[in-house]
Amino acid sequence: xxxxxxxxxxxxxxxxxxxxxxxxxxxxxxxxxxxxxxxxxxxxxxxxxxxxxxxxxxxxxxxxxxxxxxxxxxxxxxxxxxxxxxxxxxxxxxxxxxxxxxxxxxxxxxxxxxxxxxxxxxxxxxxxxxxxxxxxxxxxxxxxxxxxxxxxxxxxxxxxxxxxxxxxxxxxxxxxxxxxxxxxxxxxxxxxxxxxxxxxxxxxxxxxxxxxxxxxxxxxxxxxxxxxxxxxxxxxxxxxxxxxxxxxxxxxxxxxxx
Numbered sequence: 001x002x003x004x005x006x007x008x009x010x011x012x013x014x015x016x017x018x019x020x021x022x023x024x025x026x027x028x029x030x031x032x033x034x035x036x037x038x039x040x041x042x043x044x045x046x047x048x049x050x051x052x053x054x055x056x057x058x059x060x061x062x063x064x065x066x067x068x069x070x071x072x073x074x075x076x077x078x079x080x081x082x083x084x085x086x087x088x089x090x091x092x093x094x095x096x097x098x099x100x101x102x103x104x105x106x107x108x109x110x111x112x113x114x115x116x117x118x119x120x121x122x123x124x125x126x127x128x129x130x131x132x133x134x135x136x137x138x139x140x141x142x143x144x145x146x147x148x149x150x151x152x153x154x155x156x157x158x159x160x161x162x163x164x165x166x167x168x169x170x171x172x173x174x175x176x177x178x179x180x181x182x183x184x185x186x187x188x189x190x191x192x193x194x195x196x197x198x199x200x201x202x203x204x205x206x207x208x209x210x211x212x213x214x215x216x217x218x219x220x221x222x223x224x225x226x227x228x229x230x231x232x233x234x235x236x237x238x239x240x241x242x243x244x245x246x247x248x249x250x251x252x253x254x255x256x257x258x
Contacts, residue, residue, distance in 0.1 A: 047076065048086045050238060050251075055087045057240065057249050063087060068205035072213060073251050074232055107246045109137035113162065114173040117150065131155065133162050136173070150179050159184070192244065199243045203250040 042048070047070075054066045061069075063083035070076045105112065115133040122128065129150045133143035143162045147154060163169050174180050205211040232238070241250040 043078065043082065043086070046232065047078070050232075051078075051083055051086045052088055053240075054249070054251065057246075060247070064207065065205065068207065068211040069251055072205050072211060072216070074238065074253055076232055104246065105136065108171060111170040112136035112173060113142065113169050113171070115143075115159070116175065117177070117179065120146075131158055133159070135169075152179060155179055156184065195244055199248060199250070203243070204248075 050070075051066060054061065054069065058065075063080040066083045066087075067078050067080045070078050113133055113135055115131065117129050117131055120128045120130055126148070128146055128148055131143070131145045131147070131150070132141060134141050143158060145158050159172070172184065174184070201215045202213065205213060237254045238251050239254040241252065243250060
């Protein structure tokens with residue numbers, strides 16, 4: 001067969017027969033090594049990007065949670081081992097993967113106001129309390145008030161005049177001074193369990209259910225839709241919905257943009 005390709009007898013003038021045979025065997029070994037490379041082909045680029053996005057936006061999620069989210073919400077079957085392969089690695093020495101305080105402030109700066117008191121003493125040694133409220137995102141001072149007798153009711157009224165009926169401000173930062181009434185934090189604390197319970201029942205995949213969701217919303221991929229492997233439906237897109245101030249996210253399907 002080799003003699004049909006080239007005159008091997010001429011090659012023997014410059015190399016020995018055993019050298020030619022060694023080259024031939026090395027070529028066959030290289031050929032079968034390339035043909036028999038272990039592992040599966042990489043998953044589509046858009047799915048790899050979505051896995052990295054989920055891992056970045058939800059540092060507390062493991063590969064099994066991400067795989068279940070893809071299966072239940074988008075109908076894409078990916079093994080946890082595949083998810084682990086494409087999950088970004090945390091640099092050595094970096095803190096644990098939950099949401100850091102600086103990350104929270106950066107993600108919600110437009111919805112945060114901070115307030116505090118400072119004391120001013122007049123020339124006749126009268127003590128006055130100055131109350132200041134500032135928007136975290138714009139660094140704009142939105143309220144300055146002065147009183148000689150600060151009370152919890154007075155402080156709450158100042159905050160009402162700042163926030164009013166505007167829902168743009170969702171978080172208030174203050175110290176542990178007793179001047180801030182408990183009602184400033186109890187309503188927020190009550191809203192957190194309600195938000196978590198809604199996410200737990202309607203959005204969080206549970207391995208014990210197969211995996212499944214206790215009360216699956218209508219946005220979950222219907223059972224009639226056949227599951228795909230590594231492919232998102234052509235007419236489906238993915239949208240992220242923040243839960244608990246960005247601590248978790250949900251990824252329901254959405255019509256793809258034209």
